[in-house]
Amino acid sequence: MSSNDLLTVSxxxxxxxSESVQKIMYRVLFxxxxxxxxxxxxxxxxxxxxxxxxxxxxxxxxxxxxxxxxKVKPTLWDGxxxxxxxxxxxxxxxxxxxxxxxxxSLVAIGVAKMSFGGLGKNPFxxxxxxxxxxxxxxxxxxxxWPKAIESRFAYLDATTGATPLGILKEGLKNGQPxxxxxxxxxxxxQMFLGNMSGSLGExxxxxxxxxxxxxxxxxxxxxxxxxxxxGTVVVFTGLLWLINPDKYADPVFHLFAGGIMLGAIFxxxxxxxxxxxxxGQIIFGxxxxxxxxxxxxxxxxxxxxxFAILIMxxxxxxxxxxxxxxxxxxxKTNG
Amino acid sequence: xxxxxxxxxxxxxxxxxxxxxxxxxxxxNPLVNKGDQVRTGQLIAASTGFVSANIHSPVSGVVQKxxxxxxxTGYPRPAIWIxxxxxxxxxxxxxxxxxxxxxxxxxxDIIDRIREMGIVGLGGATFPTHVKVSVPKGKKAGLLIIxxxxxxxxxxxxxxxxxxxxxxxxxxxxxxxxxxxxxxxIIGIERNKPDAIDILxxxxxxxxxxxxxxxxxxxxxxxEKQLIKAVTGRExxxxxxxxxxxxxxxxxxxxxxxxxxxxxxxxxxxxxVTVTGxxxxxxxxxxxxxxxxxxxLIEAAGGLPDGSGKVxxxxxxxxxxxxxxxxxxxxxxxxxxxxPVTESLRQPVMNCIRCSRxxxxxxxxxEPYLLMSLGEAKRWxxxxxxxxxxxxxxxxxxxTCPSHRPLLDYIRVGKANVNRLIKxxxx
Numbered sequence: 001m002s003s004n005d006l007l008t009v010s011x012x013x014x015x016x017x018s019e020s021v022q023k024i025m026y027r028v029l030f031x032x033x034x035x036x037x038x039x040x041x042x043x044x045x046x047x048x049x050x051x052x053x054x055x056x057x058x059x060x061x062x063x064x065x066x067x068x069x070x071k072v073k074p075t076l077w078d079g080x081x082x083x084x085x086x087x088x089x090x091x092x093x094x095x096x097x098x099x100x101x102x103x104x105s106l107v108a109i110g111v112a113k114m115s116f117g118g119l120g121k122n123p124f125x126x127x128x129x130x131x132x133x134x135x136x137x138x139x140x141x142x143x144x145w146p147k148a149i150e151s152r153f154a155y156l157d158a159t160t161g162a163t164p165l166g167i168l169k170e171g172l173k174n175g176q177p178x179x180x181x182x183x184x185x186x187x188x189x190q191m192f193l194g195n196m197s198g199s200l201g202e203x204x205x206x207x208x209x210x211x212x213x214x215x216x217x218x219x220x221x222x223x224x225x226x227x228x229x230x231g232t233v234v235v236f237t238g239l240l241w242l243i244n245p246d247k248y249a250d251p252v253f254h255l256f257a258g259g260i261m262l263g264a265i266f267x268x269x270x271x272x273x274x275x276x277x278x279x280g281q282i283i284f285g286x287x288x289x290x291x292x293x294x295x296x297x298x299x300x301x302x303x304x305x306x307f308a309i310l311i312m313x314x315x316x317x318x319x320x321x322x323x324x325x326x327x328x329x330x331x332k333t334n335g
Numbered sequence: 336x337x338x339x340x341x342x343x344x345x346x347x348x349x350x351x352x353x354x355x356x357x358x359x360x361x362x363x364n365p366l367v368n369k370g371d372q373v374r375t376g377q378l379i380a381a382s383t384g385f386v387s388a389n390i391h392s393p394v395s396g397v398v399q400k401x402x403x404x405x406x407x408t409g410y411p412r413p414a415i416w417i418x419x420x421x422x423x424x425x426x427x428x429x430x431x432x433x434x435x436x437x438x439x440x441x442x443x444d445i446i447d448r449i450r451e452m453g454i455v456g457l458g459g460a461t462f463p464t465h466v467k468v469s470v471p472k473g474k475k476a477g478l479l480i481i482x483x484x485x486x487x488x489x490x491x492x493x494x495x496x497x498x499x500x501x502x503x504x505x506x507x508x509x510x511x512x513x514x515x516x517x518x519x520x521i522i523g524i525e526r527n528k529p530d531a532i533d534i535l536x537x538x539x540x541x542x543x544x545x546x547x548x549x550x551x552x553x554x555x556x557x558x559e560k561q562l563i564k565a566v567t568g569r570e571x572x573x574x575x576x577x578x579x580x581x582x583x584x585x586x587x588x589x590x591x592x593x594x595x596x597x598x599x600x601x602x603x604x605x606x607x608v609t610v611t612g613x614x615x616x617x618x619x620x621x622x623x624x625x626x627x628x629x630x631x632l633i634e635a636a637g638g639l640p641d642g643s644g645k646v647x648x649x650x651x652x653x654x655x656x657x658x659x660x661x662x663x664x665x666x667x668x669x670x671x672x673x674x675p676v677t678e679s680l681r682q683p684v685m686n687c688i689r690c691s692r693x694x695x696x697x698x699x700x701x702e703p704y705l706l707m708s709l710g711e712a713k714r715w716x717x718x719x720x721x722x723x724x725x726x727x728x729x730x731x732x733x734x735t736c737p738s739h740r741p742l743l744d745y746i747r748v749g750k751a752n753v754n755r756l757i758k759x760x761x762x
Contacts, residue, residue: 008645008679009409009658011744013730015488015651015678019692019737021685075685120686120738271690276702327700327722328560329573 025079090201232289351626487650644676
């Protein structure tokens with residue numbers, strides 16, 4: 001440094017940890033690799049097209065809206081739009097037409113994220129907002145599920161079949177006994193690996209758990225939200241199953257079926273739309289678990305994770321207002 | 336970086352500049368005039384109240400002028416400038432290395448001597464020590480905690496002092512215990528200084544009532560309230576003082592200064608300063624006379640490396656970035672950290688992603704993300720009820736924020752405004 005150079009003067013702290021938004025987002029993307037790999041194994045071509053379209057359109061909408069509507073510098077490379085794209089793809093069937101995916105991406109990024117101010121400002125999970133919009137707008141396409149393995153080389157023309165939760169819901173409505181229905185459902189070991197119909201990223205509990213453990217290790221998420229969601233599902237469905245095992249499926253089925261693993265590990269843990277404190281996160285998780293079970297068992301839809309998370313997203317500001325961290329010196333020690 | 340370097344006495348500079356505010360509280364009142372001859376250790380500015388401290392000449396020479404000079408903040412503040420001539424000390428000051436044992440010196444004499452010799456807290460806050468050892472009526476101290484946790488990363492001055500002046504520190508602690516009338520003192524040291532834990536632990540056995548408590552390594556373990564919690568499990572109540580839980584905390588450097596003041600008759604005219612930085616060729620711990628320009632310290636540590644962008648007075652987490660290198664060392668200068676230009680600038684700020692890392696990092700259990708939002712909205716009342724004033728400005732929130740948000744900056748603004756509100760309410 002020559003004597004003409006000026007010293008930088010700024011307030012403390014003068015050092016920064018190496019954490020950044022990009023690093024967090026890229027860790028989330030990395031954590032989704034196992035689940036994506038499983039979807040490629042079971043749904044092949046469709047999974048590739050749907051995920052590609054979702055990621056590209058989410059990033060494109062983020063860029064266009066930031067650049068031309070909000071007139072701010074687009075923060076495309078923070079990775080958050082790509083995360084939303086992959087999560088949206090994970091939550092839809094692998095045979096959904098391209099234009100519907102683009103509409104879903106527009107709702108996710110445009111309506112649920114950018115209209116609230118972009119990164120960090122959205123009250124609802126963008127990917128889930130996109131998914132639910134598609135579900136209520138195109139209920140037929142959104143509930144026709146390609147069969148695993150059989151439809152590997154197909155996209156729009158995939159052979160479809162019901163999801164385990166769909167089989168159960170439909171059958172019970174028609175008065176079929178649970179024991180008969182369970183015969184149509186894949187073995188639990190197959191469900192755990194992901195060999196069943198469903199949204200393309202939700203099928204493999206194993207792959208999702210691997211991603212979840214990675215995020216726990218890298219401190220992207222904490223255990224509070226996922227464990228409280230899954231714990232609530234086990235307790236709630238377990239109680240009903242103990243009361244009447246002929247009418248209610250067992251908790252293991254509920255853990256491996258549908259989107260509960262994807263929801264608990266990747267959707268509900270979205271930091272932007274979940275509470276700030278551990279206690280708040282447990283309340284949030286218990287709420288999601290309860291609403292999911294109520295919709296699954298008593299509601300019209302076979303699956304309710306998306307609705308449950310979106311409903312609990314709305315409670316986050318309230319939870320954060322009343323659940324505070326333990327303050328230092330709050331306990332009177334001199335009394 | 337500098338923990339392996341023994342303390343070296345820095346050569347005297349040509350001129351020293353001694354600010355009249357060397358301490359927390361009222362500035363001292365100068366007792367010398369331009370042209371006066373002074374000797375090292377001579378009283379040159381007198382304390383102007385209970386919370387104030389005497390200042391002694393750190394050198395011998397001639398008073399050049401009494402004029403404002405920029406301090407660490409860059410603002411000019413009144414100071415005494417002395418041209419250095421030789422190094423002639425006031426008589427009666429014992430400068431030998433001989434260890435003196437406290438005889439029957441009384442509590443009052445110890446406190447008087449601490450006050451006369453201008454001893455202040457050397458951890459960085461520079462609170463006058465005689466105030467801290469005069470326990471207010473109605474309160475009782477039961478325990479003295481000695482802070483041997485280097486308050487900040489990179490700084491090693493306390494660590495070196497503990498290794499090199501162990502017996503002196505323990506004797507100083509004995510004196511402080513007598514002044515406070517406590518039976519027990521605990522030295523808190525982080526486990527990353529096993530040599531200091533070992534040596535002080537062994538020597539402490541020879542002194543009554545003193546023990547060493549090894550502590551977990553974490554920032555800000557050296558924060559007063561955090562240290563008390565780690566050692567005793569007690570939490571100082573919000574906005575309270577350590578004495579509210581029966582504890583007084585002193586730094587190891589202060590204990591050493593107390594020893595020298597009380598038993599060697601030596602006023603506070605020099606202190607240990609760590610000079611460090613990744614690119615610095617000779618990171619060192621110097622024994623420096625108060626008033627020496629920071630530039631002299633950097634020179635002695637190998638000179639300012641190419642590509643330096645920032646010089647910090649104090650540590651990297653809580654220190655102040657210096658606007659000029661001519662700023663003098665004060666009683667509170669614990670370290671000088673030189674940062675490369677690549678690490679000197681802040682990164683672009685992004686939106687809060689509510690990751691909660693600031694909440695987890697805050698040692699006071701505050702919600703920095705929320706305080707910053709309230710600060711941006713100028714909602715000072717809400718900041719008060721969110722207990723902004725509990726913040727000790729350790730910087731952990733800003734350090735940890737992945738969005739590089741200036742959390743602490745807004746909290747500081749909030750603290751100033753909340754204090755203003757409280758003042759307005761009282762009047």
